[in-house]
Amino acid sequence: MFDQQREAVLRVEDLSIIYRTKRGDVKATSRVSFDLRPGEALALIGESGSGKTTISLALIRKLPKNAVVTSGNITYRRDDSVQDLLKLSNRQLRAFRWKDCAMVFQGAQNAFNPVLKIRRQFEDTAQSHGWTDKTAIRERALNLLELVRLDPERVYDSYPHELSGGMKQRTLLALGVLLNPQIVILDEPTTALDILTQRAIIDVLNDMQRQLHFSIIFISHDLSLAAEMADTVATVYAGEIVEIGPVNDIFYRSLHPYTYGLLTSVPTLEHMQDHLQSIPGSPPNLIDPPAGCKFHPRCAFATDACHKDSPPLALDIGTHPAACWHKDRLLESRKEPV
Amino acid sequence: MTSRNADAQLDSSDVSGVAGALSTLLVKYPLHKNYYLRVFAQAILTIWAVLTVTFFLVRQMPGNPIDVLIEQILTQEGISYQEAYDRVASSFNFDPDASLFDQYLDYIGDLLRLDMGTSITSPGTRIIDEIARFLPWTLFAVGSGFLISFVLGIILGMSMAYYRDSALDHAMSLISSFFTGVPNYIWGLLIIIGPGISWNWFDVGAARGTYDPGLTPGLNAAFIGSAIEHALLPIITYVLATLGSWMLSMKSSTTGVLNDDYVNVAEARGLKDRRIITAYVGRNAMLPLFAQLSISIGFVLGSGVVIEEIFVYWGFGHYLFQAITVRDYTSVQGAVLILSSTFVFSNLFADLTYGLLDPRVRITGEK
Numbered sequence: 001m002f003d004q005q006r007e008a009v010l011r012v013e014d015l016s017i018i019y020r021t022k023r024g025d026v027k028a029t030s031r032v033s034f035d036l037r038p039g040e041a042l043a044l045i046g047e048s049g050s051g052k053t054t055i056s057l058a059l060i061r062k063l064p065k066n067a068v069v070t071s072g073n074i075t076y077r078r079d080d081s082v083q084d085l086l087k088l089s090n091r092q093l094r095a096f097r098w099k100d101c102a103m104v105f106q107g108a109q110n111a112f113n114p115v116l117k118i119r120r121q122f123e124d125t126a127q128s129h130g131w132t133d134k135t136a137i138r139e140r141a142l143n144l145l146e147l148v149r150l151d152p153e154r155v156y157d158s159y160p161h162e163l164s165g166g167m168k169q170r171t172l173l174a175l176g177v178l179l180n181p182q183i184v185i186l187d188e189p190t191t192a193l194d195i196l197t198q199r200a201i202i203d204v205l206n207d208m209q210r211q212l213h214f215s216i217i218f219i220s221h222d223l224s225l226a227a228e229m230a231d232t233v234a235t236v237y238a239g240e241i242v243e244i245g246p247v248n249d250i251f252y253r254s255l256h257p258y259t260y261g262l263l264t265s266v267p268t269l270e271h272m273q274d275h276l277q278s279i280p281g282s283p284p285n286l287i288d289p290p291a292g293c294k295f296h297p298r299c300a301f302a303t304d305a306c307h308k309d310s311p312p313l314a315l316d317i318g319t320h321p322a323a324c325w326h327k328d329r330l331l332e333s334r335k336e337p338v
Numbered sequence: 339m340t341s342r343n344a345d346a347q348l349d350s351s352d353v354s355g356v357a358g359a360l361s362t363l364l365v366k367y368p369l370h371k372n373y374y375l376r377v378f379a380q381a382i383l384t385i386w387a388v389l390t391v392t393f394f395l396v397r398q399m400p401g402n403p404i405d406v407l408i409e410q411i412l413t414q415e416g417i418s419y420q421e422a423y424d425r426v427a428s429s430f431n432f433d434p435d436a437s438l439f440d441q442y443l444d445y446i447g448d449l450l451r452l453d454m455g456t457s458i459t460s461p462g463t464r465i466i467d468e469i470a471r472f473l474p475w476t477l478f479a480v481g482s483g484f485l486i487s488f489v490l491g492i493i494l495g496m497s498m499a500y501y502r503d504s505a506l507d508h509a510m511s512l513i514s515s516f517f518t519g520v521p522n523y524i525w526g527l528l529i530i531i532g533p534g535i536s537w538n539w540f541d542v543g544a545a546r547g548t549y550d551p552g553l554t555p556g557l558n559a560a561f562i563g564s565a566i567e568h569a570l571l572p573i574i575t576y577v578l579a580t581l582g583s584w585m586l587s588m589k590s591s592t593t594g595v596l597n598d599d600y601v602n603v604a605e606a607r608g609l610k611d612r613r614i615i616t617a618y619v620g621r622n623a624m625l626p627l628f629a630q631l632s633i634s635i636g637f638v639l640g641s642g643v644v645i646e647e648i649f650v651y652w653g654f655g656h657y658l659f660q661a662i663t664v665r666d667y668t669s670v671q672g673a674v675l676i677l678s679s680t681f682v683f684s685n686l687f688a689d690l691t692y693g694l695l696d697p698r699v700r701i702t703g704e705k
Contacts (some may be wrong), residue, residue, distance in 0.1 A: 060606055097608035105606070110599035113618050115625075115696055124617070128609045159697040175607075 007077060008035035009182050009215055010059070015072035017054055017063065024287040028054040030239045031071070033313075036183065041209065041216040043230035043247075045223060045262065047283055051239035052219040053106075056185045056263035058070060060103050060216070061085065061093055062121045076100065078182060099129045102176040103185040107192060108169040122178060129179055137202045144174035147211065166197035170204060177212055186218035190225060202228060223266050227251055235259040238284050238294040241313060245320025255322035257299050257330055293325065301326040344655070377689065381682045388678040389449075389671065396667045403458045403665045454675065455668045457661075465672035468657060473676065475548045476646070476653035479569040480638050483576025488631065490577070493582020496620060498585065499592030510585065517582030522641050525578045526648040529571055529694030545571055546650040555682055571649050576638060587630065592623040625696050632688035 013033050016223055019026040030052045036042055044052040057063045059074060061100035074085040078100060088096060105111055112121055122141045123134060138156070148170040155163065155171055163171060169189070176184050189205070190198040202225065209216060214248035220226055226233055227247060234244040235256060243256040254260045261279040284290050290297055296306040305325050313323040318331065404426060411422040436444070448455055454465040494514075498507045520528075533539040548566040549555070595601060596619060604618045642655035650656070654673065661669035693700035 055524045062602070062606055094608045094610070099608060104608050105599065105603055107599060109604045113604065113622070114698060115621055116617065117697075124604075124613060125607045126605070128613065161698045231353055271362055 006038050008037050009077050010036040011075045012055075012059075012078075013037075013072055013074075015055070015058060015074065016060055016070045017051075018070055019064065020066045020068060021287075025274050026286045027289060028067070028239050028286060029058070032236075032239075033072075034234060034241060036215050036217060038182070039209070039215060041218070041230045042232045042234060043226035044217065044219045044234050044236050045221060045226050046236035047221060049283055049286075050236045051286075052236050053187060054239070055236070056103065056187060056217060059085065059183075059185060060097055060101055061088065064291050065155075080309065095129065097312070098125060098176075099179045100181055100292055101183040101185065102179070102181045104172050104176045104187065104189060106188040108172040109165055109192070111172050112168065114160055116159075116261050117156075118158055118160065118163075122175060125175060125178055130331060140178065141174065144177060145171065147208055148174045149200065150174075161285060166193055166200065169193060169197070173201070173204060173208065177208060177214065180212065181214055183215045183217065186216060188220055188222075189218060190220075190222065197223075205229060223262060235262070238289055239286060240294065240323065242295065242324070243320070243322040244313070245322075249319045253319055253331075255318045255320070255327040255330060256295075256324045257301055257326075258295050259322075260330060260334070261298075293323070301329050320333060368688045374690070377459035377686060381475045381686050384682050385675070385678050389446075389675060390442070392671055392674045393445060394438070396662075396665075396670050397438065399662075399665060407459070449675075457666055457669050459666045459669075461666045464671055468669065469654070469672060471674055472657040473654045475569070476639070476642050476655060478565070479572040479646075479651065479653060480576060480635075480642055482569070483573040484580070484635065484638060486573070487580045488584055488627075491581050492533065492588050492620070492624060492627070494581075495585040495588025496615070496623065498589040498590050499596060499623075502589075502593060507589075511589070514582035514585040517578055519582075520579070523644045523648060525575045526571075526645050529556065529575060530648065548652050561575055568651065572642075572645050572651050572653075575645055575649075575700070578633065579641075580638065584627070587627055588623060592619060593625050595619050595623045596655060598622070612659065621695070625692075628688060628692060628695060632684040635684045636677070639680055 013036075015029055015032045016027070019028055019158040032055055034042065034053075044055060054063070054067070058067075058069065063069075069086060072086075075329060076083045076085050076096070083092070083096070085096070112118065116124075117136070119141070123137055126137045126140075141156060142152040145155050150167060150170055156165065160168060173189075185206070190201050193201065205216070206229070208214075216229070218225075218229065230247045232244065233247050233250040234241045235250070235258060236242070237258050240316055243250065243254065243259045251263065254263060258279070265278050279298055284294055284297065292308050293299070293302070293306040293311055296302040299306065301324075303326070309325075311323045311325045313321045315321040317327045323328070408419070408422050408426050411417070411425065412419060415422075445455070454469075457463040457465060457468065486583040492509060498510050501507050530542055534545075544550075545568060549561060550568075551671050552562055553561045555561055601614065601618055604614045609618070640652075642653060643659050644652045644655070645651070646655035647659050654676070658670065658673040658677075660666075661673060
């Protein structure tokens with residue numbers, strides 16, 4: 001478990017991002033705020049297109065060219081120095097990337113340059129951040145490859161196409177922590193892998209975090225992965241964080257109808273298919289999102305208030321903050337036996 | 339199969355004994371399965387086919403140099419036809435009366451002994467010496483034109499991809515399409531007519547040849563400077579004619595690579611821009627261009643025939659053109675042998691070295 005008391009390594013405040021497109025501005029992220037503490041694993045969960053990836057790309061300043069940050073700031077702390085990530089110069093940004101915050105992208109299949117050996121790509125990464133001693137790089141890399149349970153010597157001297165999908169994913173994880181970053185962002189780390197490989201990746205991640213003490217932000221629509229890995233879960237809907245809290249609170253005492261909907265749409269061992277529900281409707285158009293609570297068109301609890309006013313992400317009822325006018329009614333309904 | 343047949347006939351025939359031994363050898367040392375030997379054999383076969391076609395085709399051209407020469411000797415020296423005929427036949431190491439097929443066998447036999455024969459129209463001149471005299475000039479002009487064009491094309495094409503949809507990109511796309519559209523001989527003529535004659539930037543007459551008369555070939559500044567000066571116009575022509583297609587190819591392949599995940603990840607890894615541009619974007623974007631490279635080397639060498647005539651540059655193309663004009667069969671054959679070998683072997687070389695650039699197609703053992 002992470003230390004609640006220690007100061008956040010990353011603080012995101014009021015972050016809004018739009019994409020300028022021909023059809024209008026896509027409000028991909030609206031007023032997102034969260035803290036990430038040392039050693040904490042934060043899961044951003046939500047449907048495809050909800051803005052999870054936009055948030056993570058903003059953290060390493062790799063948003064597409066048509067993206068504009070319209071409000072907010074991101075502060076990053078390493079030891080006693082504090083940086084505003086949105087104000088980094090190109091040189092500072094290059095230094096920040098991977099050394100402070102590494103991102104393991106979705107689809108590691110093509111994450112490696114096909115014409116360079118894995119060894120060369122580890123060296124490139126380390127040398128770009130000031131390492132010069134190839135023996136030291138090799139030693140560190142082999143340790144990490146061992147940690148992700150690969151045959152270090154063999155993988156280190158392979159070309160990417162000589163590795164399987166799961167091996168590449170694990171190699172990318174090892175590369176991700178090569179420079180001992182404080183934050184590792186994992187975008188769908190297990191998607192496109194078979195169930196056994198997924199299992200292996202999760203175990204490896206847990207191991208690595210225990211040994212290397214970095215913070216994790218991971219993006220997933222896989223709730224079981226979130227349940228297993230996360231300390232904190234944030235539900236993202238239509239570019240907003242609608243609920244955030246400790247993993248157990250989110251899973252057992254969720255306060256937002258959307259989170260609840262996500263949870264009940266997943267089959268569990270106890271409740272088999274007959275109770276499985278899906279959330280009616282589809283995510284809103286973010287060029288012209290609905291007024292009030294963006295979830296109201298799909299929400300069973302929606303009232304007039306929901307059409308008019310957007311609920312704040314407030315800690316009033318229950319154990320953790322959620323953005324809903326009708327938390328009480330959701331809690332009420334859940335008391336009834338299903 | 340062969341082996342069993344061979345065994346059955348072993349007693350009755352020596353030939354089958356050889357075949358049997360051969361097939362036993364091939365079973366023991368499967369040379370025919372060796373990739374390198376196989377592609378090399380294919381290359382030799384291709385060249386042989388080209389030579390055979392050339393051999394018979396040049397002899398179908400109207401006009402016959404031997405008759406011309408016999409006639410010359412007859413009128414000049416007033417000897418009998420038979421005497422003139424004998425002299426021509428002996429001086430050429432060549433029997434004009436021999437059947438086409440016998441001539442062909444002789445020719446191939448000589449080639450196998452690495453002898454390209456002598457010229458028909460200037461008796462006694464060995465073709466290999468002629469080629470050694472003319473070819474270096476062409477290799478110099480075509481080679482530098484090619485290198486400049488390829489390097490420039492790579493750099494410009496990459497910048498177009500990096501700044502795609504900018505004014506720079508649009509302007510360069512237009513220019514490169516135009517460059518590609520105009521054939522190289524038109525470029526040659528345009529250079530002579532425009533800067534050469536109309537604007538008088540250089541003396542067209544003095545640009546003839548491969549170096550200024552009176553200079554001694556060697557490693558001295560005057561000669562090298564003069565050689566570069568004389569090669570400049572063909573080089574510019576080769577560059578203008580091929581630059582556009584390199585730019586466009588490089589732009590499209592770079593655009594593709596820039597969208598690849600690994601480039602994105604390389605940026606997220608905080609790699610230095612120069613490293614990303616060279617080792618991540620450039621190297622991958624250049625892969626498809628290497629396949630084109632070998633094909634266009636042969637193509638440019640062939641197109642030198644016309645370009646060198648236009649600039650009166652005494653290189654290999656000029657030599658081939660002259661040989662065709664006077665129906666010097668053996669010289670044409672020699673030139674075509676060089677042309678087709680260059681083409682075939684540069685392709686072969688590209689095939690074999692492609693694996694060095696792209697590990698995914700590296701040949702691992704037998705194929």
